[in-house]
Amino acid sequence: xxxxxxxxxxxxxxxxxxxxxxxxxxxxxxxxxxxxxxxxxxxxxxxxxxxxxxxxxxxxxxxxxxxxxxxxxxxxxxxxxxxxxxxxxxxxxxxxxxxxxxxxxxxxxxxxxxxxxxxxxxxxxxxxxxxxxxxxxxxxxxxxxxxxxxxxxxxxxxxxxxxxxxxxxxxxxxxxxxxxxxxxxxxxxxxxxxxxxxxxxxxxxxxxxxxxxxxxxxxxxxxxxxxx
Amino acid sequence: xxxxxxxxxxxxxxxxxxxxxxxxxxxxxxxxxxxxxxxxxxxxxxxxxxxxxxxxxxxxxxxxxxxxxxxxxxxxxxxxxxxxxxxxxxxxxxxxxxxxxxxxxxxxxxxxxxxxxxxxxxxxxxxxxxxxxxxxxxxxxxxxxxxxxxxxxxxxxxxxxxxxxxxxxxxxxxxxxxxxxxxxxxxxxxxxxxxxxxxxxxxxxxxxxxxxxxxxxxxxxxxxxxxx
DNA sequence: CGGAATTGTGACGGTTCTGTCACGGAACTG
DNA sequence: CAGTTCCGTGACAGAACCGTCACAATTCCG
Numbered sequence: 001x002x003x004x005x006x007x008x009x010x011x012x013x014x015x016x017x018x019x020x021x022x023x024x025x026x027x028x029x030x031x032x033x034x035x036x037x038x039x040x041x042x043x044x045x046x047x048x049x050x051x052x053x054x055x056x057x058x059x060x061x062x063x064x065x066x067x068x069x070x071x072x073x074x075x076x077x078x079x080x081x082x083x084x085x086x087x088x089x090x091x092x093x094x095x096x097x098x099x100x101x102x103x104x105x106x107x108x109x110x111x112x113x114x115x116x117x118x119x120x121x122x123x124x125x126x127x128x129x130x131x132x133x134x135x136x137x138x139x140x141x142x143x144x145x146x147x148x149x150x151x152x153x154x155x156x157x158x159x160x161x162x163x164x165x166x167x168x169x170x171x172x173x174x175x176x177x178x179x180x181x182x183x184x185x186x187x188x189x190x191x192x193x194x195x196x197x198x199x200x201x202x203x204x205x206x207x208x209x210x211x212x213x214x215x216x217x218x219x220x221x222x223x224x225x226x227x228x
Numbered sequence: 229x230x231x232x233x234x235x236x237x238x239x240x241x242x243x244x245x246x247x248x249x250x251x252x253x254x255x256x257x258x259x260x261x262x263x264x265x266x267x268x269x270x271x272x273x274x275x276x277x278x279x280x281x282x283x284x285x286x287x288x289x290x291x292x293x294x295x296x297x298x299x300x301x302x303x304x305x306x307x308x309x310x311x312x313x314x315x316x317x318x319x320x321x322x323x324x325x326x327x328x329x330x331x332x333x334x335x336x337x338x339x340x341x342x343x344x345x346x347x348x349x350x351x352x353x354x355x356x357x358x359x360x361x362x363x364x365x366x367x368x369x370x371x372x373x374x375x376x377x378x379x380x381x382x383x384x385x386x387x388x389x390x391x392x393x394x395x396x397x398x399x400x401x402x403x404x405x406x407x408x409x410x411x412x413x414x415x416x417x418x419x420x421x422x423x424x425x426x427x428x429x430x431x432x433x434x435x436x437x438x439x440x441x442x443x444x445x446x447x448x449x450x451x452x453x454x455x456x
Numbered sequence: 457c458g459g460a461a462t463t464g465t466g467a468c469g470g471t472t473c474t475g476t477c478a479c480g481g482a483a484c485t486g
Numbered sequence: 487c488a489g490t491t492c493c494g495t496g497a498c499a500g501a502a503c504c505g506t507c508a509c510a511a512t513t514c515c516g
Contacts, residue, residue, distance in 0.1 A: 088339055095342035098349075101329065111316055114323035121326070156462055173372040194464055196504060201463095203505095218372045219472070219503065220385035227371075384473055422475055424493060431494095447483070447492065 002028040003120050006047035008038040008064065009082065010057055014105070018051060021109045022116070028186075035059025039067070045181055046074050049120055054083035054094070062097055069098035078119045082107070132167045134225060137206065137214060139167050151209050158183070159202045166215070166225035175222040199223055231348050232256040234275035236266040236292065237310065238285055242333070246279060249337045250344070263287025267295070274302050277348055282311035282322070290325055297326035306347045310335070362398045363456055365434065365442060367391060379437050386411070387430045394443070394453035403450040427451055 005027045009015040015031050022029045030047065032038040035056040042050070050068070054061040061081060068077050081099040083090070084106075094102045101115050130142045136149050141164060146153045155163065161183050165174075174182075176192040184190055203213055216224045233255045237243040243259050250257045258275065260266040263284040270278070278296070282289040289309060297303050309327040311318070312334075322330045329343050358370040364377050369392060374381045383391065389411050393402075402410075404420040412418055431441055444452045 088336055091339055092342045095339075095346045098346075100346055108316055111319055111323075114320045118323045118326075118328055158463075171368075171371045173370065190463095191465065193466090193504085197464075197506085200505065217504070221372050224371060386474075418474090419476070421477090421493085425475075425495085428494060445493070 002026055003048035004028040004030065004045065005049045005051060005116070006030045006032060006038070006041055007051045008032045008035070008056060008061065009051065009053040010034060010055075011053070014053075014082075017109060018112075021113055025113060025117075027116075033057075035061070035064055038064055042068070042074075042077070045186065046178075047077065049116060050077055050079045051116075052079050052081050052099070054081060054085055054090075062094065065094070065097045065099055080112075080115060080119060134167050134170045134227065135214060136211070137163075137167070139164060148206055148209065148211060153205055153208065155202070155205055158198055159205060162198055162202055163206075163225075166223075170225050171227040173216075173218050173222050173224040178222065195223075231276035232258065232273065233277045233279060233344070234258045234260060234266070234269055235279045236260045236263070236284060236289065237279065237281040238262060238283075239281075242281075242310075245337060246340075249341055253341060253345075255344075261285075263289070263292055266292055270296070270302075270305070275305065277344065278305055278307045279344075280307050280309050280327070282309060282313055282318075290322065293322070293325045293327055308340075308343060308347060360395045362395050362453060363442060364439070365391075365395070367395050376434060376437065376439060381433055381436065383430070383433055386426055387433060390426055390430055391434075391453075394451075398453050399455040401444075401446050401450050401452040406450065423451075 005022050007015050007018050007022075007029065009018065009031070010033050015033075019029055019031060030041055030045070032041050036058040038050075038052070038056065039059065041047075052061045052064060056064070061083070065079055065081065068074070068079065079099045080101045080103060081094040082103050082105060083094075084104070085091075091102045091104075100119055103112055103115065131138060131140050133139075138147050139145075144160065146155055146160065146163060162179065165179070165183050176195040179195050180188070180190055180192065199215060203215055206214055214226050216226055218224065233250050235243050235246050235250075235257060237246065237259070238261050243261075247257055247259060258269055258273070260269050263286040265286075266278075266280070266284065267287065269275075280289045280292060284292070289311070293307055293309065296305055296307065307327045308329045308331060309322040310331050310333060311322070312332065314332050319330045319332075328347055331340055331343060359366060359368045365374070366376075367374050372388065374383055374388065374391060390407065393407070393411050404423040407423050408416070408418055408420065427443060431443055434442055442454050444454055446452065
């Protein structure tokens with residue numbers, strides 16, 4: 001599951017450079033050219049990291065940072081601020097408004113990528129885990145194996161990906177649209193109801209050896225993996 | 229509960245300066261003068277943040293970082309690396325070994341404190357950020373759960389949205405029209421009296437396990453969630 | 457190549473949710 | 487105090503949601 005990084009940058013040369021480096025490290029990447037588009041794209045698909053230029057047209061980067069932190073749906077969105085403003089007071093302002101890191105232009109892409117990795121490493125500790133256990137369910141992502149109470153459970157590829165995603169975020173409710181974007185991919189056009197069918201298949205498989213249903217349905221909201 | 233910050237630094241002047249600034253911002257602070265003492269102190273009391281000098285006697289900072297990340301009891305311990313080593317390759321190495329941030333000596337204490345705040349701001353898991361408690365009622369917006377006195381309360385989608393809105397503004401009175409706009413949506417045409425019915429349903433659910441009515445009716449004005 | 461596995465979709469039906477109405481008690485007002 | 491307004495509440499009908507089944511098409515693999 002690739003982390004999704006959103007680049008909010010109006011300078012084409014900079015965003016192309018970032019795009020190239022992020023794609024090289026196998027990140028999923030979106031680009032927004034102004035502040036308004038940035039806010040829309042964050043709403044449409046919550047990124048795992050926002051690379052945010054300070055001086056964006058329409059809505060400034062610092063204002064976006066403030067909004068994300070105070071009224072956004074995802075106040076913990078990691079933000080790395082990019083800018084040519086080198087004054088220390090600007091850096092302090094950026095960090096105190098809510099940025100996680102601050103990189104001054106012109107920057108070394110090598111160092112920026114290291115900072116991207118450091119920030120993502122913190123928010124996605126699960127990414128580094130080869131095995132995750134939630135309740136009595138264990139998933140081994142390297143060996144592509146799933147077990148419950150020590151018994152192997154066979155899953156098809158889609159159900160495996162679905163469970164993998166749930167296991168990285170125990171307790172969190174995901175809408176059908178979110179699951180389609182992240183488990184199926186944002187360029188796949190599938191009915192939302194198909195999620196229900198696959199959740200049903202996953203449930204059936206997990207309950208095969210007896211045991212409770214580990215997946216909660218939240219009516220009109222979506223599904224979540226139970227934490228306990 | 230004050231965050232506990234451990235300073236791992238052998239230069240007395242630097243550690244005293246950091247101590248002063250951290251104490252000023254009301255952090256709990258420990259100081260270790262060499263690498264061995266650092267590891268011992270981490271084991272004795274897990275810090276919320278480690279300010280880690282690269283060139284420590286006995287065990288180097290970079291080695292401590294590596295150990296914490298790979299074999300430590302708390303692999304997610306936030307680490308800010310401090311050093312006079314200004315080469316970019318050192319910075320990359322520090323970040324890739326597991327540091328969350330990297331500050332070059334001589335540093336501005338103001339900027340370092342902003343980075344400390346930024347890193348500490350992130351240590352709380354996202355799930356906890358999205359929980360609101362008012363009186364004995366708790367709502368978890370990410371997990372879409374509501375509980376009162378520790379017992380789960382089932383709410384339908386509309387009642388959940390209504391309570392969510394009230395919980396964001398405890399004590400504040402909202403008219404029926406306001407609630408229709410914000411909870412139902414401004415393009416939905418519903419009788420104002422319908423709000424009363426839903427408030428009644430919310431009251432009933434919240435009082436299911438005993439307990440007072442948490443919602444105040446203000447005649448001719450609207451409703452408010454009690455703050456106490 | 458053929459059989460098995462996987463995937464997406466449509467339809468059915470049971471359950472839950474929603475909005476409305478009517479009744480009557482509580483609160484307010486002149 | 488009587489009349490009016492407001493709001494709590496029970497009941498009901500219709501709509502929405504979601505679990506499940508079955509099937510066809512596609513993909514995978516021996």
